[in-house]
Amino acid sequence: MTRQVKVLVLTGYGLNCDMETAHAFKMAGAAPERVHINSLITGDVRLEDYQILVFGGGFSWGDDHGAGVVQAVRIMTGLGDRIRHFIAEGNLVMGICNGFQTLVNTGLLPGFDGDYTRREVALLHNDCGNFRDQWVDLSVNQESPCVFTKGMDFLPLPVRHGEGKFYAAPEVIHRLEVSGQVVLRYAGRDGSPAQGAFPLNPNGAVNDIAGICDPTGRVFGLMPHPEAFTHFTHHPDWTRLKAEGRILQEKDLPGLNIFRNAVAFFKK
Numbered sequence: 001m002t003r004q005v006k007v008l009v010l011t012g013y014g015l016n017c018d019m020e021t022a023h024a025f026k027m028a029g030a031a032p033e034r035v036h037i038n039s040l041i042t043g044d045v046r047l048e049d050y051q052i053l054v055f056g057g058g059f060s061w062g063d064d065h066g067a068g069v070v071q072a073v074r075i076m077t078g079l080g081d082r083i084r085h086f087i088a089e090g091n092l093v094m095g096i097c098n099g100f101q102t103l104v105n106t107g108l109l110p111g112f113d114g115d116y117t118r119r120e121v122a123l124l125h126n127d128c129g130n131f132r133d134q135w136v137d138l139s140v141n142q143e144s145p146c147v148f149t150k151g152m153d154f155l156p157l158p159v160r161h162g163e164g165k166f167y168a169a170p171e172v173i174h175r176l177e178v179s180g181q182v183v184l185r186y187a188g189r190d191g192s193p194a195q196g197a198f199p200l201n202p203n204g205a206v207n208d209i210a211g212i213c214d215p216t217g218r219v220f221g222l223m224p225h226p227e228a229f230t231h232f233t234h235h236p237d238w239t240r241l242k243a244e245g246r247i248l249q250e251k252d253l254p255g256l257n258i259f260r261n262a263v264a265f266f267k268k
């Protein structure tokens with residue numbers, strides 16, 4: 001019997017995508033569990049019993065002091081060493097939207113030189129000045145070491161955030177680009193770069209960056225929500241896309257493939 005891949009999906013304090021995220025991992029063949037942040041910090045639940053740790057979407061601590069900021073402090077003071085050990089052991093960490101904001105505020109991303117404590121990038125308020133709830137098209141960097149996006153080149157996903165503008169100093173952006181750590185970019189429907197054009201790029205993200213990974217490719221954060229595209233009718237244009245034969249075979253759902261890739265990583 002093949003070993004079950006155990007996924008820990010965090011819950012609590014304003015997170016609101018844990019049910020969908022756990023469901024997506026279940027569809028991908030894993031054994032997900034929704035675990036309250038406190039249960040992990042107190043040690044009632046042990047991180048070493050899992051292979052994938054997920055920081056999901058939501059409004060942790062009400063986005064006070066900036067989205068993901070308080071969660072990052074709580075996580076790093078209570079769990080920092082255990083998470084760094086978890087990564088060193090070869091496991092996977094994923095941050096979706098509020099989870100991505102948390103990963104950058106902890107310094108778990110971008111993880112340059114194996115240092116998972118340094119804050120190098122930020123997710124700022126959207127340039128448009130308001131919360132965006134829309135679908136975006138994403139091009140995938142096939143040169144990236146990211147294990148979650150293997151074999152993918154394009155995916156449409158929804159975004160829903162107020163603080164999604166990826167930002168960093170030019171030398172940090174350059175380093176992310178040359179190392180292949182830029183995984184996802186906002187694009188046009190044909191996969192061509194959005195070049196900052198609103199609303200293809202919904203937040204003004206520098207270089208259209210929507211998702212990055214660490215140098216190992218095992219820590220991945222993204223603003224869009226892959227757990228919200230696990231059935232072809234989730235896409236607002238699914239009838240047209242199906243008629244055009246562009247996507248939407250049950251078997252190759254872009255959102256679900258992110259979770260399938262994560263699970264497949266442990267089944268090699």
Ligand SMILES: NC(=O)CC[C@H](N)C(=O)O
Binds near residue numbers: 058067162164
């Ligand atoms: N969907 C989310 O996770 C939202 C993230 C965060 N609360 C924001 O608005 O930016």
